[in-house]
Amino acid sequence: MVQYSQTRFDxxxxxxxxxxxxxxxxxxxxxxxxxxxxxxxxxxTLTGMxxxxxxxxxxxxxxxxxxxxxxxxxxxxSRLEExxxxxxxxxxxxxxxxxxxxxxxEQLQQKERDDGRAxxx
Numbered sequence: 631m632v633q634y635s636q637t638r639f640d641x642x643x644x645x646x647x648x649x650x651x652x653x654x655x656x657x658x659x660x661x662x663x664x665x666x667x668x669x670x671x672x673x674x675t676l677t678g679m680x681x682x683x684x685x686x687x688x689x690x691x692x693x694x695x696x697x698x699x700x701x702x703x704x705x706x707x708s709r710l711e712e713x714x715x716x717x718x719x720x721x722x723x724x725x726x727x728x729x730x731x732x733x734x735x736e737q738l739q740q741k742e743r744d745d746g747r748a749x750x751x
Contacts, residue, residue: 638689642713645689650674651682655691655705662704665694 645651650672657663657671669679683703686692690708694701 639713639716641689642691642708642710645685645691648682648685651686654682654686654703658692658703658705662702665701665703668703 646655653672654668657668663671665676665679665683668683669676672679683692683694687694687706690706691710692703693706694703696702
């Protein structure tokens with residue numbers, strides 16, 4: 631497998647591990663929003679939302695811009711392409727393993743059917 635930046639992956643997967651942060655990304659995928667708007671939408675304090683946004687920002691998933699007193703959030707530049715490729719590599723590995731397991735199970739089932747026919751004869 632290709633080597634990836636462990637630190638970047640840790641930050642990305644850590645950020646994505648939280649349901650609230652995934653929800654924030656979904657919301658920002660629809661439109662930019664202020665931290666206040668996000669806090670209200672997710673029923674949390676401004677401090678709590680700032681912490682979530684900070685984690686997303688450190689992972690490159692969100693960017694923020696302060697205009698006056700309002701900090702606006704938008705999707706960041708990270709497109710998770712390397713992370714998706716890493717996941718796809720493991721998906722393929724497991725798919726191959728399950729395909730091999732399916733073949734073994736089919737062989738065992740065929741043997742059972744053949745043995746059952748032999749006993750009846």
